Amino acid sequence: MGSVNKVIIVGNLGADPELRYTAKGTAVCHLSVATHSSYKDSEGNQQDKTAWHKVVAWGKQGELCKQYLSKGRQIYIEGRLQTSAYTDNAGAKRYSTEVVSNSVVFLGANGRREHVPDAHEHVPDDCEPGSPGPPGGPPPWARERSACAPPEVKGAQNQTAREMSGAVVALQREDSIPF
Numbered sequence: 416m417g418s419v420n421k422v423i424i425v426g427n428l429g430a431d432p433e434l435r436y437t438a439k440g441t442a443v444c445h446l447s448v449a450t451h452s453s454y455k456d457s458e459g460n461q462q463d464k465t466a467w468h469k470v471v472a473w474g475k476q477g478e479l480c481k482q483y484l485s486k487g488r489q490i491y492i493e494g495r496l497q498t499s500a501y502t503d504n505a506g507a508k509r510y511s512t513e514v515v516s517n518s519v520v521f522l523g524a525n526g527r528r529e530h531v532p533d534a535h536e537h538v539p540d541d542c543e544p545g546s547p548g549p550p551g552g553p554p555p556w557a558r559e560r561s562a563c564a565p566p567e568v569k570g571a572q573n574q575t576a577r578e579m580s581g582a583v584v585a586l587q588r589e590d591s592i593p594f
Contacts, residue, residue, distance in 0.1 A: 420495040422514050424468055425522070426450040428488050432472075434481035444477030446470040446484070448492065469513035470494070476519060483521060491520040 426448040433445045448468045456462050470492055472480045484490065494516040503509050 422492070422494050422496055424448055424450060424470070424492045424514065426468065426490065426492075428484055428486050428490065429467065431486050432477075432481045432484050434477060442474055442477040442481075444472045444480045446472065446480060446490075446492075448490065469511070470516055471513050472516045472519055476516065480519060489522040491518075491522055492516050493518040 429447040429449045435443055435445075437443060446469075448470050450466050450468065451463065452466070453461060453463045471477075492514060494514040496512060497515050498510055498512045500508060500510050
């Protein structure tokens with residue numbers, strides 16, 4: 416039987432994104448995301464807890480995160496957990512766990528969501544209202560991760576898409592979850 420390594424986080428950035436480049440020129444952006452929960456303790460007092468998550472976005476997705484995100488912005492992230500081992504300055508072996516993002520959605524005002532394409536997602540130039548998508552590609556309803564916004568949001572968000580210089584505005588579909 417297979418396994419699943421999937422993380423979904425909706426939270427707020429605790430700091431501005433940090434963008435660096437690998438020796439081969441690949442962008443890597445580090446995000447610090449806070450999630451909040453609350454509960455009542457044994458004495459009935461309300462307790463609030465904040466969890467911090469390290470998130471990494473690669474390639475164009477990372478560059479767009481750096482360009483458009485800032486401390487305090489709410490975001491939705493889908494990705495996978497990855498644990499790395501390293502040796503600290505004292506020679507002790509340490510471990511670090513982070514979320515490697517597959518999808519980042521900027522959650523904006525008025526319920527607007529701005530989807531940032533991942534490094535493997537093709538962004539066609541023809542994402543204008545009424546466009547059927549890439550020439551020769553599947554019809555809009557058959558595209559799993561459409562690079563064009565659905566028709567009902569294209570008109571309202573087309574200006575935002577142009578402002579983001581290549582980022583894509585799209586609604587995430589709940590029925591694309593593989594289970």
